[in-house]
Amino acid sequence: MIESFKQLEQIAKDRDLADVFLETDEQEHAVPRDQILEALRKRRAVMRDCVERGKNGGLSMGKLVGNEAKLLNEAFQNGKTFLDPLTVKAELYALSVMGENSRMGVIVAAPTAGAGGVVPGMLLALEEERKIDQEKTVRALVVAGGIGSIIALTANISGAAGGCQNEVGVASSMGAAGVAYMMGGSTRQSIHAAALALKNTLGLVCDPVGGLVEVPCVKRNALFAVHGLTAAQLALAGIESVIPMDEIVEAMVRIGRALPRGLKETAEGGLATTVTGCEIGQRIKDEANQRRAARAAERERAAQERKSAIK
Amino acid sequence: MTVRHDRKVSILDVMGPVMVGPSSSHTAGTARLGRVAREILDEDPVTVRFYLHPPLAATYRGHGSDFALVGGAIGLNVDDPRIPEAIRIAEQMGVNIEFHEEDLGEVHPNTVRIEIEGEKRKAEVVGSSIGGGVIEVFKINGFQTRFKGDSPTLLLFYRDRPGMISEVTRIIAEERINIASLYCSRKQRGKDAFMQIDVDSPISDAALGRICALADVSEARYLDRIP
Numbered sequence: 134m135i136e137s138f139k140q141l142e143q144i145a146k147d148r149d150l151a152d153v154f155l156e157t158d159e160q161e162h163a164v165p166r167d168q169i170l171e172a173l174r175k176r177r178a179v180m181r182d183c184v185e186r187g188k189n190g191g192l193s194m195g196k197l198v199g200n201e202a203k204l205l206n207e208a209f210q211n212g213k214t215f216l217d218p219l220t221v222k223a224e225l226y227a228l229s230v231m232g233e234n235s236r237m238g239v240i241v242a243a244p245t246a247g248a249g250g251v252v253p254g255m256l257l258a259l260e261e262e263r264k265i266d267q268e269k270t271v272r273a274l275v276v277a278g279g280i281g282s283i284i285a286l287t288a289n290i291s292g293a294a295g296g297c298q299n300e301v302g303v304a305s306s307m308g309a310a311g312v313a314y315m316m317g318g319s320t321r322q323s324i325h326a327a328a329l330a331l332k333n334t335l336g337l338v339c340d341p342v343g344g345l346v347e348v349p350c351v352k353r354n355a356l357f358a359v360h361g362l363t364a365a366q367l368a369l370a371g372i373e374s375v376i377p378m379d380e381i382v383e384a385m386v387r388i389g390r391a392l393p394r395g396l397k398e399t400a401e402g403g404l405a406t407t408v409t410g411c412e413i414g415q416r417i418k419d420e421a422n423q424r425r426a427a428r429a430a431e432r433e434r435a436a437q438e439r440k441s442a443i444k
Numbered sequence: 445m446t447v448r449h450d451r452k453v454s455i456l457d458v459m460g461p462v463m464v465g466p467s468s469s470h471t472a473g474t475a476r477l478g479r480v481a482r483e484i485l486d487e488d489p490v491t492v493r494f495y496l497h498p499p500l501a502a503t504y505r506g507h508g509s510d511f512a513l514v515g516g517a518i519g520l521n522v523d524d525p526r527i528p529e530a531i532r533i534a535e536q537m538g539v540n541i542e543f544h545e546e547d548l549g550e551v552h553p554n555t556v557r558i559e560i561e562g563e564k565r566k567a568e569v570v571g572s573s574i575g576g577g578v579i580e581v582f583k584i585n586g587f588q589t590r591f592k593g594d595s596p597t598l599l600l601f602y603r604d605r606p607g608m609i610s611e612v613t614r615i616i617a618e619e620r621i622n623i624a625s626l627y628c629s630r631k632q633r634g635k636d637a638f639m640q641i642d643v644d645s646p647i648s649d650a651a652l653g654r655i656c657a658l659a660d661v662s663e664a665r666y667l668d669r670i671p
Binding site for chain 1: 454457467472499523531573576578
């Protein structure tokens with residue numbers, strides 16, 4: 134079992150990082166590597182499918198988001214975007230996946246649903262723009278998952294445990310390592326890509342408006358997909374994190390503990406308690422109560438009908 | 445100092461599951477907790493009561509945790525597109541569903557206690573959805589445990605007596621099945637006891653029959669990996 138990033142770097146120094154992760158996972162969990170790869174091929178396909186479905190937009194469950202992917206796609210198709218195509222696609226695909234997620238569509242939690250747009254945004258955009266073989270993307274998913282599994286030895290991967298740094302931060306870290314791997318980077322560069330991405334999300338709070346995975350989650354996934362690409366770019370140029378990855382993860386856990394409860398997914402602080410956030414939160418509560426009352430009335434009516442039918 | 449988890453989560457756990465949105469901890473994890481309760485009950489539920497720890501009670505509706513918990517409790521998988529309709533489906537099946545708030549103590553924010561009843565049996569499960577769809581069940585029918593649902597598992601309810609563990613593990617060994625972990629707890633010496641055995645490969649019906657036939661075993665429940 135690989136217990137730390139320090140150990141990972143020693144073991145995987147001159148080896149293919151995906152192979153090392155497949156090997157250790159096979160030993161640890163008794164799942165054959167072919168089975169892991171096959172499952173990840175399917176997951177890549179689900180991600181791809183989300184991107185296609187999500188591009189068309191559509192209103193979310195809480196009705197706070199929905200058109201982001203559609204708008205960006207239109208701008209891109211009409212030549213009205215100013216960033217390079219890789220960056221725009223990373224944003225677009227992240228928005229597409231998150232749109233699907235907000236409509237209770239089928240997605241891949243990577244590592245969580247609320248942060249599920251970051252990794253596909255980065256990896257699928259890169260695959261397309263650089264014409265990289267799909268199988269390489271699948272292996273990059275192994276790398277991203279492997280990085281996440283080491284982080285998860287120390288940290289709970291949830292906003293409730295440590296804020297958004299534990300979700301979107303971890304996702305951008307995993308994705309950055311995957312991108313560095315896809316671009317032919319070394320194990321050391323992949324780990325530093327992960328470190329640079331994670332380090333610069335520390336302190337990010339989870340303050341969802343109305344308690345929904347909509348605001349700021351959907352757009353945040355797009356922004357942090359680009360953040361992850363930047364981290365990979367720096368690492369591939371040989372720029373390294375002064376603080377080692379293991380220590381960054383420990384810092385993240387400490388920061389997560391220090392964060393007040395109101396900033397850990399409870400919707401009792403931050404954006405959720407701004408004037409607009411409160412208004413939206415109240416509206417969502419009212420609507421939920423109305424729906425519940427309507428359901429209760431419906432049940433009551435059905436019970437009455439049954440009673441009178443018996444008579 | 446940071447607490448290290450005793451077991452590494454797999455690549456597929458991190459890069460997954462494939463699930464119905466919008467939240468892995470509030471939708472996928474809670475659906476799996478509901479599913480654990482359903483699998484332990486081992487029959488169609490008639491009544492399911494969910495007792496949500498306050499932080500979960502504050503956030504569950506917006507994340508569709510109510511659909512997910514109920515979906516799991518009626519046997520739906522986390523990637524089943526019917527999850528958004530789970531409450532309606534459960535009502536059509538005639539299942540009584542209740543949601544309550546309950547302080548469950550010093551536990552993970554996303555923790556729930558589930559009471560589930562069928563025609564013949566009832567069961568109680570307390571567990572947390574710790575993120576990314578990963579769960580930790582720490583109480584089953586009043587017994588302390590540590591159940592993650594990530595491997596085939598044998599749950600055994602029996603009367604505490606010397607030799608029980610060796611008799612059970614001998615049958616499993618004879619099947620050439622490797623035990624990944626074993627956890628025992630009891631309410632009182634010589635009284636009700638509980639054993640959880642996580643195994644690397646499925647246990648045959650024949651072996652399960654032999655275990656059930658052991659003296660003082662009141663109930664054995666074999667659970668596959670919770671999808």
